[in-house]
Amino acid sequence: MKKRHILTALLASVALAGAATACERTLRSADTHPDGYPTVEAVKAMGKMLEEKTNGRLCIEVFFGAQLGEEKDAIEQTQFGVIDMARVSLGPFNNIIEETQIPSLPYIFRSPDHMRKVMAGPVGQQIKDAFTQHDLIGLTFYDAGSRSFYNSQKPIHSMADLAGMKFRVMQSDMFVDMVSALGANATPMPYGEVYSSIQTGVIDGAENNPPSYESSGHYEVAKYYTLDQHLIVPEVLVMSKKTFDSLSAEDQAAVKEAASASNAVMQDLWNKREEASMEKVKAAGIEVVTDIDKTPFIEAMAPVYEKYVTSDKLKKMVEDIQATE
Numbered sequence: 031m032k033k034r035h036i037l038t039a040l041l042a043s044v045a046l047a048g049a050a051t052a053c054e055r056t057l058r059s060a061d062t063h064p065d066g067y068p069t070v071e072a073v074k075a076m077g078k079m080l081e082e083k084t085n086g087r088l089c090i091e092v093f094f095g096a097q098l099g100e101e102k103d104a105i106e107q108t109q110f111g112v113i114d115m116a117r118v119s120l121g122p123f124n125n126i127i128e129e130t131q132i133p134s135l136p137y138i139f140r141s142p143d144h145m146r147k148v149m150a151g152p153v154g155q156q157i158k159d160a161f162t163q164h165d166l167i168g169l170t171f172y173d174a175g176s177r178s179f180y181n182s183q184k185p186i187h188s189m190a191d192l193a194g195m196k197f198r199v200m201q202s203d204m205f206v207d208m209v210s211a212l213g214a215n216a217t218p219m220p221y222g223e224v225y226s227s228i229q230t231g232v233i234d235g236a237e238n239n240p241p242s243y244e245s246s247g248h249y250e251v252a253k254y255y256t257l258d259q260h261l262i263v264p265e266v267l268v269m270s271k272k273t274f275d276s277l278s279a280e281d282q283a284a285v286k287e288a289a290s291a292s293n294a295v296m297q298d299l300w301n302k303r304e305e306a307s308m309e310k311v312k313a314a315g316i317e318v319v320t321d322i323d324k325t326p327f328i329e330a331m332a333p334v335y336e337k338y339v340t341s342d343k344l345k346k347m348v349e350d351i352q353a354t355e
């Protein structure tokens with residue numbers, strides 16, 4: 031290599047290193063959603079606040095679109111400290127942390143507002159404490175609206191219409207039982223496999239909130255969406271305890287503050303995206319069923335509560351949620 035070329039290469043690598051070290055330490059955060067999705071943008075906003083608060087000691091890079099793996103794997107990698115942070119649903123925690131089953135119970139919350147209130151209170155704290163025993167720090171809970179069924183076959187107007195149909199659920203035994211209690215069949219699978227599974231007829235459909243239904247493109251292959259709103263599962267942003275413990279007390283506090291502050295950003299983006307997503311899928315010709323009687327759905331959930339709300343501790347959590355105004 032000629033001298034001039036060596037110099038150019040050297041300068042380029044210095045420039046690159048400079049860009050990378052503008053921040054002393056970049057935390058890697060996983061998200062299954064595409065760039066621009068409210069959770070992705072909320073964690074990016076948290077990163078900006080964190081960089082300011084720590085004078086550039088800490089930044090966050092969001093690896094969106096499941097670049098670091100599907101949620102179950104991202105959770106494990108975060109527990110091991112391979113990934114610093116993960117923004118995931120509480121659903122995939124259900125089989126490993128029993129407390130997370132309670133806010134994941136069908137029809138436990140009266141509305142997304144009720145969920146927000148509960149998760150900002152003692153029940154939310156109880157869940158954060160449970161994370162610590164599993165090598166994770168629960169930083170904040172985010173909104174995920176309400177989840178409803180969609181499928182490629184027919185409009186669902188009642189529970190009877192669900193009979194024998196096959197739906198994908200998140201990888202949580204409780205959701206398998208939830209779908210069975212409604213008379214349908216459930217297949218737990220990672221989010222990234224749902225589109226092709228509907229397209230090829232392996233499953234008839236899945237269930238999710240409007241922004242996920244839209245951003246995943248599932249509406250392209252499952253055009254019947256029934257707003258039965260059976261689940262209001264909070265999202266959570268967790269940090270690896272290994273990463274957290276490696277930070278100074280000052281930086282730990284900054285992480286917690288920036289995470290809480292990102293909630294307002296999330297809320298605003300979420301409200302806008304929910305509306306925009308519904309408009310987009312309707313414009314694409316989706317048939318949305320809104321006039322559904324939820325009472326039989328709610329009543330059908332009794333065996334699920336019986337199976338999963340077993341100990342006094344979990345019963346108390348249910349009572350605390352119900353008592354939250």
Ligand code: GTR
Nearest residue numbers: 118119174200221238239242
């Ligand atoms: C979305 C949620 C994701 C993921 C996904 C799923 O609503 O935001 O974190 O859990 O659902 O169904 O796998």
